[in-house]
Amino acid sequence: MAKKIRYLDRNKEPMLEPSERVKGFREYALGFSVGLALDEANRCLFCKDADQRCIKGCPINVDIPGFIKKITEGDLVGAYKKLIETDIFPSICGRVCPQERQCEGSCILYYDTVRERKAKGLPVSIGALEKFVGDFIRVSGIEIEEEASPPTGKKVAVIGAGPSGLGCAYDLAKKGHEVHVYEALHKAGGVMRYGIPPARLDREIIDYEINRLERLGVKFFYGYVVGRTISLEELREKYDAVYISVGAGRGKLGLKGDHLKGVFSAIEVLTRVNLMEAYRFPEAPTPVDLGNKVAIIGGGFTAVDCAITSLRLGLETHVVYRRTRETSSARQEEWDHLMEEGAQIHWLTQPVEVLGNEKGEVLGLKCIKMELGEPDESGRPRPVPVPGSEHVIECDSVIFAIGQQANPIAYQGLLEITKWGTVKVNDRYETSMEGVFAGGDAINGGDTVVRSLAHGREAAKFIDEYLKTKKWSFTGGS
């Protein structure tokens, strides 16, 4: 009997009520129970051509039907092993990936990627299943042996402990190389640690993953700012190869009035709250001060995370974005969550000036309404100002959650860079300095956790090859 296709009965993860969510920084998506996970896994059709569908949609090409099959067989250890063949951090990616644009956006129940047309259903909850498997293994305390090959005697330095550096370190360690990770901050994780709020990604998970790496023999050196503490050249001399994964992330301002005291970069606010735990101030010694009303400028992940943060600090929260919800790069469901939690989201609204008083305090954000006009070069309709629509959003602070700049101190003046200031690499992640590779946001200026992770793992393959052959093919140009 043919299996009945369950188009619409997608299981949703249980969630905290909005009124509970805003009370603190605990995770609000509570995860599948075993029963829900099993039922959801059974919705998967185990497509023979999944490599043209969900797998292709995933930047790291997780064997999706493969791991889901294991769930249906009740073999969660098997599911986990299948997952970490590609995605070594299933608990993290299951939480933070924008699945609707990646794996789930290419699930046949939802969208037929082969015929390029919409299907009639809702995708399998791939992310939630992945999170379920990762969480199950972590919480149950089952230790999955992850063995490293015998030592090769080669040493590799990884600069920056974000997802890209961690991914690279993991694979290199497994291949038997000695890996030293140099991280400027006092904790590992990169944006996952200082950017993404614990409400979306519990810090325990990051700690667990770092611990896995340490068990594989990876050594972490904190407080090393490469480019200041030690130079790239020195590292190059001391190690057989170097991987640069310093991310992007230098914040950006840029509006009349951005000198006022209540104006912050998103990274400052997020770092204070998420890394330094300012939400526990004064128990935690690092403060944050956004007043009572905050306006957040931007429409991506960063803006969403700032809004999640300010709502939980108990503030009246406005998000101001000059485009539409559809063009936002954040997860769509996050916008629903924010609105449920009481955020006011101003789509098609362009901020023009931060207004302040003589004491340098912020009084409000002057904005103008936009409407969609002719398409721009990228084919998206260009927002154009509506004449006479100036208005002021009253607020005590303004957070800039727009665009990132490169963060070049590790490689400034030493490597060829692109016109955006990111490191120039070829398709083997090689840079203009022999033996030095780069990946993650440092080469693409801001993408996703999973793509950065994928870079790290692919680069590890080329680094391993280089260590064996000493062949170098970067030629510059392009």
Added chain:
Amino acid sequence: MYKVLEKKSLTPKAFIIEIEAPHLTKAGPGQFAVIQRTLESERIPLSILETTDKGAKFLVEVRGRSTLELEVRLNESREIAYVEGPAGVPFEVKNYGRVLLLSKNWGIAPIINVGRALSECGNKISAIHVGDTSENVYLINELESFSGSVRVFTEDGSVEEGNVQLAFRDYIDCAGKPDLVVCAGNNLDSSLVVDVCREEGISVVSMVNTYMLDTIGLCLVCRLLVNDEQKLACVDGPWFNGLEVNWDYLLARENLYEDEEKQALEKFLKQLEREKLRSRR
């Protein structure tokens, strides 16, 4: 964990620590470090007073919660969880000729570090140190060890009464214009010094004081305007041509977290009082 090899009290408000941290031993003049006593503590920037063969020495002036926490807790356990550095761009050391060093309070630490290097490079050094009170007067011997002349003032008159700007003017009247002024410790004082330098046509390099958080150029809390361009004190500084710095901008951002700092200090003081009570019982 980093070991604190030595902790020496200078005045009731200030002490010196030597931290064992191999990555600091090669720090250049005028660079700083960021330390956290525990991984939960605030990240505080401290200038490197001198590098040693095991790490570096710092002068710490007790001002608020985090510096007090260091003072109190380091008596209990000589350990520091995190030391980042050397951070910042080293001071450009070359022969400028006659150099006048001007320091306010803890500013004497970076001033000594830079001054010593300048002296070794053949500059003729004079120095003026000003403290709020006599409790902010320390390390004068060190300063004297490489300076031709050293004068010390306090604003409350407990030592010779004076402030940075007056002392500077007085110096010019007696000794003439120096080829370079280097100042550190306090934005308001530095801005006043810069005013005099502008009038008199003297070059000046000053350290800027800003809040700092990540110190790798991500958060922008340490931003300032230099020649109307945004710069970051943590990665572009902390030393800038004083004449190009927009001091009003810096001064306006100085008290960003004033209320919270008070609250944090009070909370910590209360905690210390409770601990005292407990130990008496």
